[in-house]
Amino acid sequence: MNQNSTRINGKMGEEISNKQVILNNYVKAYVKESDMSLRTSKIQLKIPSGCDDAVLLKNLYLSIDPFIPKHMKKEENYITPYKLNSPIFGYGVSKVLDSSHPNFKMGELVWGFIYLEEYSLIKDPNVLFKVHDKDLPLSYYTGILGMPGMTAYVGFFEFCSPKKGETVYVSAASGAIGQLVGQFAKNAGCYVVGSAGSKEKVDLLKNKFGFDEAFNYKEEQDYNAALKRYFPDGIDIYFENVGGKMLEAVLSNMRLYGRVAVCGMISQYNIEQHEGVHNLLYILTKRIRMEGYYVTDHYHIYPKYLEMVMPLIKEEKIAYVEDIVEGIESVPGAIVGLFSGRNVGKQVVVVARE
Structure with a gap:
C-alpha cells in the first residue's frame, strides 16, 4: 500500500x-x-x-x-x-x-x-x-516532525540560546525529546552529556546520537559527583526532563548565567507527594535563568522548526x-x-x- x-x-x-x-x-x-x-x-x-x-x-x-x-x-x-x-x-x-x-x-x-x-x-x-x-x-x-521535535527545538533554541563551545547536560536523554536536544546541541558546536537508565541507552547516546559522554544514572550513588566528573568547569545549559534529586545536583553544578529549560519532571509524575528541591539559592547567586514551558504555546513557529530540521533529516545529519x-x-x-x-x-x- x-x-x-x-x-x-x-x-x-x-x-x-x-x-x-x-x-x-x-x-x-x-x-x-x-x-x-x-x-x-x-x-x-x-x-x-x-x-x-x-x-x-x-x-x-x-x-x-x-x-x-x-x-x-x-x-x-x-x-x-x-x-x-x-x-x-x-x-x-x-x-x-x-x-x-x-x-x-x-x-x-x-x-x-x-x-x-x-x-x-x-x-x-x-x-x-x-x-x-x-x-x-x-x-x-x-x-521528530511533531510535538517532541517542536518541544526540543523551543526549549533548546528559543529559551536557552546556545553558543558554540558551551556545555550542555540532557537528562532522560534517550527519549523522544532528549535524543533530539543532544543532537541539536552538537550541531550548534556544544559539548554534550546525557544520562539514561541502562547500558544499552548509554551506548545509543554515544554511538548513534553523537553525545560526547553519557552515563547510567541508576549506577550513580551521588549525582553531584557524577556531574562534577563530566562537567569539571560547570554546566551552561541544562535540558530538564527529570526533576527531583537530579535537578538538585544540577543547580549546584551550573555556571554563572546558566540556563535551564524545564521540559518535564518525569520523576514527579507518578508520586502522590512531590519532592522538594534544595539548592534553589544557586538560582540567585549564579544568576541562573530557569523557565518552564508548554510546546502548545509555541506552535506558531512550527514552520520555522521544519525549515531547520527537514534538511538535517534528509541529509542524514540527525539520527532518530x-x-x-x-x-x-x-x-x-x-x-x-x-x-x-x-x-x-x-x-x-x-x-x-x-
Missing part, C-alpha cells in the same frame, strides 16, 4: 466498531495498565449533520508520551483531567475520511491532538497540522530512533512502559498501516 491508502473497515456513511482506550479510574501514584481498558463503541463514517467545521479521522499512529499520566490525575490546576469512562487524548497521525471544515479535505494526512482510538471525530481541527512531506515515514510526525508496537490494545502497556524504561527511543503504537 502507498502512503495515501488506509484500511477502512466499512464504507462511507456506514456505522462500524471503534476500539478506544478509556480511563477506568483516576490515578494517585504510579499508573497501571488496569487504570485503562479497551472499549468497543460505534461510529458512523461521516460527519454528523449540524456538526460544522469538524473532521472525521482514521487514526494511523498513536504517540505515547510521558504527559499522558498527568491527565489521569484528578487535579484542577493547569492540567485538564481525562474524563472517567471516556477515551483518553494524546497525539497521533491520521487520515481525513470526511470533513465539514474548509481547511481540511478528504484524503489529507494530518497530525495533532486526537483521541487514542481507531477513529476520531474532531470538532476543533485547529489542533491539527497537515502532513506536507510524504516522503518521510508518517510515524515521524509523532516525534523509534520504538514501535502494533495494535491499539498495546497502548496501556506502552504508557506504563515509559516509566519503567521499557522503551528505547520514541514510543509509537501502530493502529493502521498506511
Whole structure:
C-alpha cells in the first residue's frame, strides 16, 4: 500500500466498531495498565449533520508520551483531567475520511491532538497540522516532525540560546525529546552529556546520537559527583526532563548565567507527594535563568522548526530512533512502559498501516 491508502473497515456513511482506550479510574501514584481498558463503541463514517467545521479521522499512529499520566490525575490546576469512562487524548497521525471544515479535505494526512482510538471525530481541527512531506515515514510526525521535535527545538533554541563551545547536560536523554536536544546541541558546536537508565541507552547516546559522554544514572550513588566528573568547569545549559534529586545536583553544578529549560519532571509524575528541591539559592547567586514551558504555546513557529530540521533529516545529519508496537490494545502497556524504561527511543503504537 502507498502512503495515501488506509484500511477502512466499512464504507462511507456506514456505522462500524471503534476500539478506544478509556480511563477506568483516576490515578494517585504510579499508573497501571488496569487504570485503562479497551472499549468497543460505534461510529458512523461521516460527519454528523449540524456538526460544522469538524473532521472525521482514521487514526494511523498513536504517540505515547510521558504527559499522558498527568491527565489521569484528578487535579484542577493547569492540567485538564481525562474524563472517567471516556477515551483518553494524546497525539497521533491520521487520515481525513470526511470533513465539514474548509481547511481540511478528504484524503489529507494530518497530525495533532486526537483521541487514542481507531477513529476520531474532531470538532476543533485547529489542533491539527497537515502532513506536507510524504516522503518521510508518517510515524515521524509523532516525534521528530511533531510535538517532541517542536518541544526540543523551543526549549533548546528559543529559551536557552546556545553558543558554540558551551556545555550542555540532557537528562532522560534517550527519549523522544532528549535524543533530539543532544543532537541539536552538537550541531550548534556544544559539548554534550546525557544520562539514561541502562547500558544499552548509554551506548545509543554515544554511538548513534553523537553525545560526547553519557552515563547510567541508576549506577550513580551521588549525582553531584557524577556531574562534577563530566562537567569539571560547570554546566551552561541544562535540558530538564527529570526533576527531583537530579535537578538538585544540577543547580549546584551550573555556571554563572546558566540556563535551564524545564521540559518535564518525569520523576514527579507518578508520586502522590512531590519532592522538594534544595539548592534553589544557586538560582540567585549564579544568576541562573530557569523557565518552564508548554510546546502548545509555541506552535506558531512550527514552520520555522521544519525549515531547520527537514534538511538535517534528509541529509542524514540527525539520527532518530523509534520504538514501535502494533495494535491499539498495546497502548496501556506502552504508557506504563515509559516509566519503567521499557522503551528505547520514541514510543509509537501502530493502529493502521498506511
